[in-house]
Amino acid sequence: MSTATVAKSRPAQAAKPGRRRMSLPVVLLLIAGALVLVSVVRLITGANGITSTGQMSTALRLAVPIGLAGLGGLWAERAGVVNIGLEGMMILGTWFGAWAGYQWGPWVGVAFGILGGCIGGVLHAIATVTFNVNHIVSGVALNILALGLARYLSKYTFEGVPQGSSKQSPPIESLGTFDVPGLSDLLVTLNQKHWFVISDVAGLLGGAITNLSPLTVVAVALVPLSWFVLWRTAFGLRLRSCGENPVAAESLGVNVYKYKYIAVIISGGFAGMGGAFLSIVASNVYLDGQTAGRGYIGLAAMIFGNWMPGGLALGAGLFGYTDSLNLRGGTSNVHALLLLVALLLLAGALYLAWRRRYLPALITAVVAAATYLWYANTSEVPSQLVTASPYIVTLLVLSLSAQHLRMPKADGLPYRKGQGG
Structure with a gap:
């Protein structure tokens, strides 16, 4: 079966006005404009830390597990399987990675972390693909199961070991940096x-x-590699056809079950690698509750990126950056970013007014004014706001981008072989 045949089988989609994908020059222009705006804010506020090398290095390190979880969600959902279980797969990755890394070295730990995530992917695929269990129910059940299993195994394996306990593994050898x-x-x-x-x-x-950690380089390389495999190969086209129209794909000879299984297992492997990164690179020990919701944030990054690898990477970077503000004592930095938010909202209000959407423009302008007044009348923000900033940004990004998203058409829908008649 040729790639062109599968492509022709997919129903043509009418172009919607105002929903055209931005070209690369426009994206680069927007990034350049954002850098100029950030630089202006830095000069006005004197908060040089918001673009310091240390801040950006920390942001990258924190973005990697989120990005890997998001890539896992991308692979699964492009094949039509919603993967709420990314958090559980990451938890399995943290434990298996730490357990094997402590005994046989960090690279073996990474391999076992991937394997642990793949085991979670197999369980999710069996439930959703073979038995048609609701994808959300299966994912939530997997998260609960993984959390309980990791706690039981930690108590069984790490308790009584030097520098280990029921909630923490012994230190793991570092992969090194360069x-x-x-x-x-x-x-x-x-x-x-x-x-x-x-x-x-x-x-x-x-x-x-x-x-840089070598695993960071591997993780970053997986973003363009995923794009190439999913959008430039016959294998990727068949896999994506399962998430758009599995009945049409089946009619052309695609084994939909096989591709869904492959996608969900790969999804688990990515999430498991993200978990191994947390326990081997980010902290060099396994800790109970180490993922801290990063699987869910990775899913949010994938949605923010409109189910595309490039947008996913930008979303992971945004969430990693907000998380880094908490680690680097960022109350003054977050206060400076209030001015940046106010300016961005003002720009949004002007754009909406130019599009003659006057009521949304007015509301956005009022919010921009309120944000500026908050910045002008305070010298720093509460530390609790800094701690909660990754989750606040997650909610804001999802709420603001919801109207411009296009998920795969068959994402989350039940499928039975031969249902097309």
């Missing part, structure tokens, strides 16, 4: 100059190539 020789130091120096835009770009690039 910089790009010469370039990393140059970008750090430029960032410390605090020049307009140049230092901000240097901080962004410096954070991406400073104090």
